[in-house]
Amino acid sequence: MLVLSRKTSEQIFIPELNITITVVKIGNSRVQLGIQAPQDVEITRPDANRPHRSDAHASDRGAARAEPETSSALLFLA
Numbered sequence: 001m002l003v004l005s006r007k008t009s010e011q012i013f014i015p016e017l018n019i020t021i022t023v024v025k026i027g028n029s030r031v032q033l034g035i036q037a038p039q040d041v042e043i044t045r046p047d048a049n050r051p052h053r054s055d056a057h058a059s060d061r062g063a064a065r066a067e068p069e070t071s072s073a074l075l076f077l078a
Contacts, residue, residue, distance in 0.1 A: 017041060
């Protein structure tokens with residue numbers, strides 16, 4: 001496992017999958033991450049039984065859409 005330290009607004013990029021992870025907010029015991037990935041990449045949380053990648057569910061969670069030409073979405077996992 002690779003362990004990295006990041007500050008708010010800093011990013012991690014995974015070039016093979018075209019995924020960018022951004023530290024959105026750091027709280028007392030929580031970190032809010034934004035994940036930008038191509039639409040065909042499924043993003044799930046191991047602690048949840050359902051995927052969090054569907055467009056309908058992402059909009060319910062307050063996700064912001066990226067520019068259409070990138071064919072990706074920004075998903076916030078709280």
